[in-house]
Amino acid sequence: MLLSLIVWLPAIFGVIAYLSGERRSKHVTLLGAVLDLVLALYLSVSFNWSEAYRMQFTEVYPWIRMFGVSYKLSVDGLSMTLVLLTTILFVSSALGSMRIIKERNALYNLLLMVLQTGILGVFVSMDLFIFFLFWEVELIPMYFLIAIWGSENRRYAAIKFFIFTHIGSLLMFFTFIFIHLKYFWTTGIRTFDYSTLTAAEGYMPLTLAKILCSLLIIGYLIKVPSVPLHTWLPDAHVEAPSPISVILAGLLLKTGGYGILRMGYGLFPKAAASISTWIAGLGALSLFYASLVAISQINLKRLVAYSSIAHMGVFLVGIGSHTVIGWVGAMFMMFSHGLINGMLFNMCGFYKYRFHSYDIPILKGFTKAMPISSAFLVFGGMASLGLPGLSGFPAEFFSFMGAFKAFGYVAIPLIAGLLLNAAYNLWMIQRMIFGEQRYEDEAEDLVVTEIVALLIPSAFIILLGVYPAPLAELYRVVALNMIG
């Protein structure tokens, strides 16, 4: 029952928030998000870490017997940490929304909480059909959150987001149905159960499995996103309200990454292994391309958006290495990038609220007026460039270890990608923080809710940077089991 409670609690609170009116809805939402975080912490404490590869807290109820659909929720180590990440970021996002969202609060909070239910559902469902349902459930609130509360060009960005990601989910659904039918034709059993269908690859020739697996992974690569399927992301991020960008970068991209691992490699272990090199190549391409583009940005939010693509490129390199250590790095990257970019996007929102712009030339020069905010920005930038001692470092380190192990000398140029990564972050900090001070008293520093919104992810960033061992060990157990 614990997983169902965690998944559905936000939606229930969303409805309560909607009914409690414009003014109180924010507080109800925050309460719901915090309660969910507490539940997720309880889940991670009672989770058996040493057997993280095993599915735990399983609940199964048959739903539509006719099609073999059952409501099955379960978590292994990977899912459990992503549930934790989701609840952390939603608390952060709810806090960040407090001042930024000024109109139609009730509806906003309803959609936000439904979105949380959708994302949590993706991470814990172990029935392909339910997985697909939750996957669709996240799209619709996201569309409206961008289209209603976004900035000037929001409609274009929202529809672009919807079309891109919907194509991805159709590719996914098509493969799911195919696997389902293939299993049905071979064994006579109609089922969408994940752990049963992992056998389906054995029932088809490797070429077919490769085609299906590629379609599936392309669907997820749209969401990750990887160059050249990334073009929806900068638009969506810049137009979305910042607390939503937190979710978009921190979690929606992770559902794509999670999909590659859970479904791509889980359902087609052999086929996916054979196309791993391609995934790593796309990852490297993303890393270089997005870092170069990020350097040339003058829009702070666009810069952070491209840094997301670059970091997910590192994630793909880790996955594509198809080694245990690479996977540890990749999973670590999902968790760490969610925290870091979630934090940075929240800050973009705080600046926009004060200066009505995301452009670095307009923002810069507030260090004296806003010391707390400046400290957080420096911290976020350092975390993003992978400073040792913060959570970004082990993520990148393990990913590249995997790449060196798998590809040898070919992987050495990737180091240059890290340099680019450092370059745009440092230059951003330099332009924003140092130099001529243009604001005195008129710029108000962060208020308590905003500081808490940033402190929560920061605490985890430091914790995981200083002491990555437990999480890395957890991921090692999971990866070892999946790669075998």
Place this chain on the structure above:
Amino acid sequence: MLEYVVFVVLVLGLADLAVDLLKNADRLASLFSSTSSLLLILSVFLPDRQLFAYSLNSFFKLASLAVGISLLIIVLSGELMKTERPGLYNGLLILTALGAVLASAADDFISMLVAWQLSTLSSYVLVSLKKDIFGAEAGMKYLVIGLASFGALIFGIGLIAGSTGSLNYVSISRTITGNPVTLLGVVFLISALGYKMAAFPFFVWMPDTYQGALPVVGGVLSAITKTMAFMVAFKIFLVALLPIKVLWVPIIAIISALTMIYGNIAALVQENARRMLAYSSIAHAGYILMALAALSSSAIVGGLSHIFVHAVMKVVAFATVMQVLMITGSDYFKDFAGLRRRAPLTLFSMAVSFMTMIGIPLTAGFWTKYVIFLGAVGGGMWWLTAIAVICSVISIWYYIKPLRWGFVEGGELMTEGAPSRAAQVGMLLGTAVIFLLGFVPSPLLALAREAMLSIIP
């Protein structure tokens, strides 16, 4: 019991025509029609009966459920109460519905024609209600093309009856053979039924009629008349003409593909809600015909249940459009801006009905489309399924467009007025059906399976 239900509904319909003589009887008139709709819905729970040549079995019950729910929502939407002669119009509405369910129950061509005419003649008058130039155009187009299609229907029946020497579906299926005469008969039948279903290329009357006539007409035609056309088509093709399926399966498959493609592409450029719904209705005719073309049991179950879902979702959509028309005086998408403050429930119901037309998961339309597609693949119609899937993706665009105007765009309405309470009850009833079947589709699919087994044992 069931035969008495039919009689009571008939009496209620005729009584409503008599109510026309009374003044200020609009409440009485709609009481009769809502009672009829409840009777039709409740008939699902009664045991099967035979009434003359009408088999009142599960097949009838499926049609009766779809038509009953549609009728109830139409009556609740209150459009007909505002007309000058509510008794007459409610009476005609009841007779349209009764004819439709009886036509689906008929076991031979003559009984089918009697019920068919009861339904279509009543609907001709309903379509011609609006007294302006557009109403006249709508009524005229529908009447002339409807009469032509009736001619084609009679001619097709004549050719088939003449070559087999029988009018009963089952006895026709025993003797029918594929020859040029029956082929011609089949072609005429398809074109006649295609007019009512609005399949390609017989749909041309439809958008103008929907837009020009009273808004309620779109609901009646797409929920009740189309349900009749589909149910009759399924019965004729699956019972009487099954032995010569090699003749008609290719024709239906091609028509289905063209209907889907044309309906979806033409809907993309529409800026008017009723025209868009007309084209969406055409597109859905394509999906249902696909089930007929695939001929696997799963596809037929899906097709039959999609007929039901199509009726419910179209009638909900038209009920919401009626409310929008009442509030803003326009059903162009751009005039939807600002509705969200005045009529949030209406917009919500519209969104739900559009979502289920797209086939978004957790709504009824998703499951029925899913079963059709799965069944079509099982029946070997890969190419048709591929077209249908692509069309479903395209359709997102034109369903999102009006919702975007309604939900996203700001703006103030210049007019007064809000949706009536009865209409809101009706719309919420429809959305509840859509959601309930979205979470638990099994009862509908079970009923559709029984309906299939009742005609093909």
